[in-house]
Amino acid sequence: MYTATSQAFARRLVAVACAAVAALACGDPQTPATGDGADGSTPNRVASPAPERNPPRIVSLGSEMSRLLIELDLERALVGLDRASFRQLGLAGCADVGDAQQPDLEAIAGLTPDLVFTLDASTRDLIAPKLAQRGVRIPRFDPKTANEIIETVHEIGIATGRQAESRALVRGWTGEIARIATRRDGAYRSRVIWVLTWEPVVIVGNRGLLHEMLELAGGEMALHRLEGERVETTLAEIAASDPDLVLDSAPQRAPQRAGLGARLEVLPAGIDRLPTLELPERIRILHAAIYPSRPDESHPPTHSVEEMPGQ
Numbered sequence: 001m002y003t004a005t006s007q008a009f010a011r012r013l014v015a016v017a018c019a020a021v022a023a024l025a026c027g028d029p030q031t032p033a034t035g036d037g038a039d040g041s042t043p044n045r046v047a048s049p050a051p052e053r054n055p056p057r058i059v060s061l062g063s064e065m066s067r068l069l070i071e072l073d074l075e076r077a078l079v080g081l082d083r084a085s086f087r088q089l090g091l092a093g094c095a096d097v098g099d100a101q102q103p104d105l106e107a108i109a110g111l112t113p114d115l116v117f118t119l120d121a122s123t124r125d126l127i128a129p130k131l132a133q134r135g136v137r138i139p140r141f142d143p144k145t146a147n148e149i150i151e152t153v154h155e156i157g158i159a160t161g162r163q164a165e166s167r168a169l170v171r172g173w174t175g176e177i178a179r180i181a182t183r184r185d186g187a188y189r190s191r192v193i194w195v196l197t198w199e200p201v202v203i204v205g206n207r208g209l210l211h212e213m214l215e216l217a218g219g220e221m222a223l224h225r226l227e228g229e230r231v232e233t234t235l236a237e238i239a240a241s242d243p244d245l246v247l248d249s250a251p252q253r254a255p256q257r258a259g260l261g262a263r264l265e266v267l268p269a270g271i272d273r274l275p276t277l278e279l280p281e282r283i284r285i286l287h288a289a290i291y292p293s294r295p296d297e298s299h300p301p302t303h304s305v306e307e308m309p310g311q
Helices: 002-025 063-071 083-089 105-110 121-132 146-160 163-181 208-216 235-240 279-290
Strands: 058-061 078-081 115-118 191-198 201-204 230-232 245-248 263-266
Touching: 058 063, 063 078, 063 083, 063 115, 063 146, 078 083, 105 121, 115 121, 115 146, 146 163, 146 208, 146 279, 163 208, 163 279, 191 208, 201 208, 201 235, 208 279, 245 279
Parallel strands: 058 078, 058 115, 191 245, 245 263
Antiparallel strands: 191 201, 201 230
């Protein structure tokens, strides 16, 4: 059942991306004209495209957004970055505008940007009304699914005149995700529990982007009945589900030590942080964690008993 589910989802993801690419190739006639929301942000889709090779002046708030803009060949358009991006990227000609969640509005306004990009809804709601008075647009992005992440990349391409680059990037992303998602076709899929916190025990449920990423990475949920995106459970229920693997992205380790008949894999910090744009990278990490040595095995792995880590 889950193999068919991931196959269908991978095909749907590629189909949505292709439809969006086709719309862009035709000028994206469904994109509405510029219009500000009550908070000063651009509602739903962003405004009509800027000239193809004459991008607007941009301030980026968030490392993932900053890296995406560079991938879209917008390095020279960036005039301001949040502090983390400023330190990580070291771009000449960019100003440090402070913390991504509480940026310096005067510093941003002084750069006279055309666009400010952020994925953080609370930040957008905080700064949009004030910057809108100075003619600065802050497009509204709120991707909650893999398909919405793909659509967001296209919308950024439209807003910045980088439609060709966004089309190429999305083709690469969807191709790679489809290859990973269908790699387990006809093969055994590991039964996985993804733990988000240990106190209380909260795991990824059967809805939302984290669940989509887990299935696209080739995993099967070991606890099917838990409804929701993040679901509270118990160690006993995890053990009773007999998983092949427990993925651990909890910020703190469990104080108790409980033997489970499953391999334990600690994931990189921040992999469960949302919203995100770095979909292919996270799916790659998850796939490598689920199938570290034999990604094409066609039979269930032999359980190895490991204990939950202590603090």
